Amino acid sequence: MLDLPNCPKCHSTYTYEDASLLICPECAHEWTLESETEDRDDNKVVKDANGNVLNDGDMVTVIKDLKVKGSSSVIKIGTKVKNIRLVDGDHDIDCKIDDFGAMKLKSEFVKKV
Numbered sequence: 001m002l003d004l005p006n007c008p009k010c011h012s013t014y015t016y017e018d019a020s021l022l023i024c025p026e027c028a029h030e031w032t033l034e035s036e037t038e039d040r041d042d043n044k045v046v047k048d049a050n051g052n053v054l055n056d057g058d059m060v061t062v063i064k065d066l067k068v069k070g071s072s073s074v075i076k077i078g079t080k081v082k083n084i085r086l087v088d089g090d091h092d093i094d095c096k097i098d099d100f101g102a103m104k105l106k107s108e109f110v111k112k113v
């Protein structure tokens with residue numbers, strides 16, 4: 001027996017499966033397991049300044065001078081950043097930049113190479 005999820009509407013435990021549909025006999029709600037997975041947020045898409053989708057391991061360049069927090073250094077426009085890693089948060093790119101070390105960047109200030 002498959003362990004079917006409870007009805008998302010009325011939380012009935014009497015849900016049953018009909019082909020790819022899940023059906024609740026109590027409130028007649030119908031839904032699919034696939035649509036439940038799509039709703040999850042763990043596949044967030046991160047895009048660069050041009051709207052290209054970024055992936056872990058991509059190389060990007062910085063499109064404007066970026067001040068480094070807590071120092072007087074500036075990451076110059078055109079700086080190449082190799083092997084980025086996408087993370088959650090306001091700064092959604094984790095990376096290492098030559099001469100600067102570990103950095104966090106905003107995807108809106110880079111473009112894919």
Ligand SMILES: [Zn+2]
Pocket residue numbers: 007008009010011012024025026027028029
């Ligand atoms: Zn129901």
